[in-house]
Amino acid sequence: VARFGTRVASGAPNALSQLLAAKHAVGKPILDLTLGNPTMAGLVYPPDIAALPAAPTYQPDPRGLRGAREAVAADYARRGARVDPEHVFLSASTSEAYAWLFKLLADPGDVVLAPEPSYPLHAYLAALEGVTLLPYPLAYDGVWHIDFAALKERIGGVRAVLAVSPGNPIGAYLKRDEHARLLALCAAHDCALICDEVFAEYPASDTPDEERASFAAVPDAPALVFSLGGLSKSAGLPQLKLAWTVVAGPPAVRDQALARLELIADSYLSVATPVMLAAPRLLAAGAEVRTEILSRVRENRAALAAAMGRALLPAEGGWYGVLRLPGTRSDEELALALLGDHDVLVHPGYLFDFPRGTYLVVSLLPPPEAFRRGVEAILSVT
Numbered sequence: 001v002a003r004f005g006t007r008v009a010s011g012a013p014n015a016l017s018q019l020l021a022a023k024h025a026v027g028k029p030i031l032d033l034t035l036g037n038p039t040m041a042g043l044v045y046p047p048d049i050a051a052l053p054a055a056p057t058y059q060p061d062p063r064g065l066r067g068a069r070e071a072v073a074a075d076y077a078r079r080g081a082r083v084d085p086e087h088v089f090l091s092a093s094t095s096e097a098y099a100w101l102f103k104l105l106a107d108p109g110d111v112v113l114a115p116e117p118s119y120p121l122h123a124y125l126a127a128l129e130g131v132t133l134l135p136y137p138l139a140y141d142g143v144w145h146i147d148f149a150a151l152k153e154r155i156g157g158v159r160a161v162l163a164v165s166p167g168n169p170i171g172a173y174l175k176r177d178e179h180a181r182l183l184a185l186c187a188a189h190d191c192a193l194i195c196d197e198v199f200a201e202y203p204a205s206d207t208p209d210e211e212r213a214s215f216a217a218v219p220d221a222p223a224l225v226f227s228l229g230g231l232s233k234s235a236g237l238p239q240l241k242l243a244w245t246v247v248a249g250p251p252a253v254r255d256q257a258l259a260r261l262e263l264i265a266d267s268y269l270s271v272a273t274p275v276m277l278a279a280p281r282l283l284a285a286g287a288e289v290r291t292e293i294l295s296r297v298r299e300n301r302a303a304l305a306a307a308m309g310r311a312l313l314p315a316e317g318g319w320y321g322v323l324r325l326p327g328t329r330s331d332e333e334l335a336l337a338l339l340g341d342h343d344v345l346v347h348p349g350y351l352f353d354f355p356r357g358t359y360l361v362v363s364l365l366p367p368p369e370a371f372r373r374g375v376e377a378i379l380s381v382t
C-alpha cells in the first residue's frame with residue numbers, strides 16, 4: 001500500500017529495551033546510569049529559567065507531548081474529523097514535517113509528485129532531502145482541478161503524491177471526488193499521499209463546508225495519507241513553531257509508518273516544551289486570530305474583485321489573489337514596474353509555475369487601506 005525509504009528501519013525494540021519495559025511495567029525501581037537529561041538530575045535552575053512557561057523538566061516524546069496532541073485532535077473534532085492523538089506527530093513547522101516524510105518514504109533519487117502551479121517551497125524541501133520532485137498539472141476551466149490523466153501517466157514508481165488544499169496561491173480545495181480518486185490512485189500504485197491543509201480554515205465566503213473536508217477525516221483510507229496543518233496559518237502564529245501531521249490509512253501500513261516516523265522525530269525532538277504545553281490555549285485562542293484574518297482576507301478579496309473584475313481568478317479559499325492579465329507585458333516586467341515606479345511588491349506568477357499567460361499573485365493579508373493603494377498601483381500598470 002506504500003513503500004518506505006531505507007533510511008530508517010522498522011524500529012523494533014532491542015533485548016535491553018524490552019527488559020527495561022518489562023521492569024517498568026511491574027514498577028521496579030531502576031538506578032539509571034544512562035541519565036542524559038539534566039532536568040532529571042536534581043540540579044537547581046536559576047529562577048529566570050524555572051519561571052519560563054514550561055514544566056521545569058524535560059520529558060521528551062518523539063510524537064510530541066500527549067496533551068498537545070490531544071489538543072490537536074480536539075481541534076480536528078471541532079472541524080468534524082475524528083483523529084486519534086496517537087496518530088498525530090508534532091513538528092516545529094509543516095516544512096519540517098515534509099522533510100521527515102520525505103525521509104520516511106523515499107531514498108535519495110526517488111520521485112515525489114507535486115501539483116503545478118503551486119508555491120515553490122516543495123522544490124527546495126525535496127532537493128534538500130535528495131528526492132526528485134516532478135510536477136503533475138492542475139488544470140483551470142473556471143475552477144482548478146487535478147489533471148488525472150496526466151497524474152496517472154506519471155505516478156508509476158512514485159513514492160508520494162503531494163496535494164495542497166486549498167492550494168497556494170490558487171485557493172482551490174480538493175473536491176470530494178478528487179479525494180476519492182487520489183486515494184484510489186495512490187493505493188493502486190503503492191504510493192503515499194501527503195496533503196497540506198495549512199490554509200484549510202480560510203474558505204471564501206461562498207465555499208460550502210462540505211467542499212473543504214480534511215483528509216484526516218477520511219475513514220478507511222485505502223492509501224497511506226499524511227495530513228499537514230500548523231499554527232503558522234491556522235492561528236496566524238508562525239513564530240511559535242508548532243505544526244502537526246495526522247497519519248491515516250490501512251492500519252498495518254499506518255502503524256509501520258508511525259513506528260518509523262517515531263525514529264525520525266526522535267532523532268530531532270525539535271518542538272519546544274513551552275509551545276506544546278501552551279498548545280491547548282493557543283489552539284483555543286487561535287480561533288480569534290483566525291476570525292480576524294478571515295475577515296481581512298475576505299474584505300481584501302472583495303476590493304480586489306471590485307477593482308480587477310474578471311482578471312481576478314475565483315478562489316475557494318486561502319490568503320492569495322491570483323490575477324490573470326493580458327499578455328502585453330510579462331509578469332516580471334509588471335512586477336518590476338510596480339516595485340520600481342510605485343514601491344509596490346507583488347509576486348510574478350512564474351514563481352509558481354503557472355502554465356501559460358501572465359499572472360501576478362498578491363497577498364490578501366495587508367491592512368485594507370494599504371491594500372487598496374496597492375490595487376490602485378496594479379490597476380495603473382495593467
Ligand SMILES: Cc1ncc(COP(=O)(O)O)c(C=O)c1O
Nearest residue numbers: 093094095168196198230232243
Ligand atoms: C501551502 C503551504 N504549506 C506549508 C507552508 C509552510 O508553513 P510552516 O510555517 O508550517 O512551515 C507554507 C508557507 O507559506 C505554505 O504556503
